[in-house]
Amino acid sequence: MADGRRLRVLVVDDHDVVHWGFRLLLTQQPWVERCVSARTGAEALELAQRFEPHVAVVDLFVGDESGTEICSAIRSGCPGTRVLLISGSGRISATAARAAGAAGFVSKDLAGADVARAVRSIGTGVDVFAPTESGPASRLSPREREVLDLIATGATNREIGATLHLSPYTVKEHASSVYRKLDVRNRAEAVREAQRLGLLA
Amino acid sequence: MADGRRLRVLVVDDHDVVHWGFRLLLTQQPWVERCVSARTGAEALELAQRFEPHVAVVDLFVGDESGTEICSAIRSGCPGTRVLLISGSGRISATAARAAGAAGFVSKDLAGADVARAVRSIGTGVDVFAPTESGPASRLSPREREVLDLIATGATNREIGATLHLSPYTVKEHASSVYRKLDVRNRAEAVREAQRLGLLA
DNA sequence: AGACTTTTCCCCCAATCGGGGGAGGCGACG
DNA sequence: CGTCGCCTCCCCCGATTGGGGGAAAAGTCT
Numbered sequence: 001m002a003d004g005r006r007l008r009v010l011v012v013d014d015h016d017v018v019h020w021g022f023r024l025l026l027t028q029q030p031w032v033e034r035c036v037s038a039r040t041g042a043e044a045l046e047l048a049q050r051f052e053p054h055v056a057v058v059d060l061f062v063g064d065e066s067g068t069e070i071c072s073a074i075r076s077g078c079p080g081t082r083v084l085l086i087s088g089s090g091r092i093s094a095t096a097a098r099a100a101g102a103a104g105f106v107s108k109d110l111a112g113a114d115v116a117r118a119v120r121s122i123g124t125g126v127d128v129f130a131p132t133e134s135g136p137a138s139r140l141s142p143r144e145r146e147v148l149d150l151i152a153t154g155a156t157n158r159e160i161g162a163t164l165h166l167s168p169y170t171v172k173e174h175a176s177s178v179y180r181k182l183d184v185r186n187r188a189e190a191v192r193e194a195q196r197l198g199l200l201a
Numbered sequence: 202m203a204d205g206r207r208l209r210v211l212v213v214d215d216h217d218v219v220h221w222g223f224r225l226l227l228t229q230q231p232w233v234e235r236c237v238s239a240r241t242g243a244e245a246l247e248l249a250q251r252f253e254p255h256v257a258v259v260d261l262f263v264g265d266e267s268g269t270e271i272c273s274a275i276r277s278g279c280p281g282t283r284v285l286l287i288s289g290s291g292r293i294s295a296t297a298a299r300a301a302g303a304a305g306f307v308s309k310d311l312a313g314a315d316v317a318r319a320v321r322s323i324g325t326g327v328d329v330f331a332p333t334e335s336g337p338a339s340r341l342s343p344r345e346r347e348v349l350d351l352i353a354t355g356a357t358n359r360e361i362g363a364t365l366h367l368s369p370y371t372v373k374e375h376a377s378s379v380y381r382k383l384d385v386r387n388r389a390e391a392v393r394e395a396q397r398l399g400l401l402a
Numbered sequence: 403a404g405a406c407t408t409t410t411c412c413c414c415c416a417a418t419c420g421g422g423g424g425a426g427g428c429g430a431c432g
Numbered sequence: 433c434g435t436c437g438c439c440t441c442c443c444c445c446g447a448t449t450g451g452g453g454g455a456a457a458a459g460t461c462t
Contacts, residue, residue, distance in 0.1 A: 143410095167410075188391070191393050
């Protein structure tokens with residue numbers, strides 16, 4: 001794709017510090033043509049269409065909005081733009097990122113040079129899914145994550161079952177699996193641990 | 202305190218992007234002499250003692266470490282340095298921030314100019330506690346916070362009672378008060394809400 | 403094909419939870 | 433002085449939880 005061409009990059013994040021950080025990081029790169037930032041999904045979409053960036057760096061949580069949704073919106077509204085999802089402290093499943101149409105996923109925890117390299121790789125057509133899933137977080141199955149999400153809202157097993165169209169027995173089963181995998185004893189601790197691991201918004 | 206003098210600032214955060222963001226933001230300010238960054242509590246302490254910054258900007262969560270603890274460490278290891286605590290998305294009680302010896306607290310959500318102004322205010326001896334306490338967080342009594350902390354560890358009311366030398370009945374009473382005040386139904390949701398409000402770390 | 407994981411469902415049972423009620427003591431604030 | 437919030441303790445009760453057991457279908461990986 002982009003070979004001898006310099007890249008345009010769009011940064012989507014609700015924190016100004018992140019904007020400045022990326023701007024400082026990226027404008028120093030000789031292969032970056034320009035770097036613009038959006039603070040909301042709507043702004044991101046608008047900028048993407050007007051600006052046609054090669055790469056959109058999208059935070060997993062942009063205010064109240066979901067990074068994966070913004071990713072999907074950019075993908076459909078501006079097909080030429082490839083999306084790199086970045087996470088604050090937590091992790092996301094590579095499959096979920098792919099499902100949203102992302103071309104890559106990395107953690108903000110990575111050193112600057114690594115993030116920059118990831119942006120460049122995305123821009124040149126190479127997919128990047130950095131944090132090879134390893135922690136206890138990754139061992140949670142999709143179903144278990146769904147259940148965990150609902151547990152964090154204070155829902156009972158019965159309510160979760162109704163929501164997910166499952167028997168309360170099954171919900172309890174998934175909940176117990178989550179407790180085992182996260183090494184916690186109950187819902188309260190599971191929520192705390194999930195927050196710590198960045199599994200919840 | 203610092204009048205005609207330009208300020209040295211230490212940024213403590215585990216995310217490089219935040220470092221770059223603050224660097225870009227602060228080095229543009231004419232009243233900033235220099236801006237250095239630390240990625241861990243130990244590094245922060247070391248830099249604080251060697252560098253004697255006027256202001257230390259400390260994230261509420263630095264990797265696995267607690268921002269308030271780093272704040273305390275800086276305060277005792279380098280009394281001349283005043284600390285500005287910053288939060289990612291959540292909030293913290295101003296009282297908790299004060300207890301840790303912080304001279305101020307703001308949210309990363311603030312616009313750049315506001316954050317910069319807060320840093321400058323801290324450096325010139327003015328305390329800054331931006332999100333004026335009003336929410337449900339501040340209404341929690343000390344006992345209720347203790348109970349909430351222990352609930353987040355997965356402890357049962359009986360265990361909490363043993364820890365705090367209270368009857369399980371009393372613990373249950375405090376727990377119920379917490380639920381009422383945070384407008385949640387149970388422990389799991391209370392933990393999630395407490396995290397969101399920055400009551401836990 | 404066998405091992406493995408995931409998902410789904412069921413039962414039993416003790417422990418825990420959370421709301422409701424009541425009660426007394428304390429200190430602050432007006 | 434009365435009220436109000438905080439802290440402490442107690443009981444009852446139904447709902448919920450979480451561990452133990454078993455079972456079956458589907459898919460993946462080797």
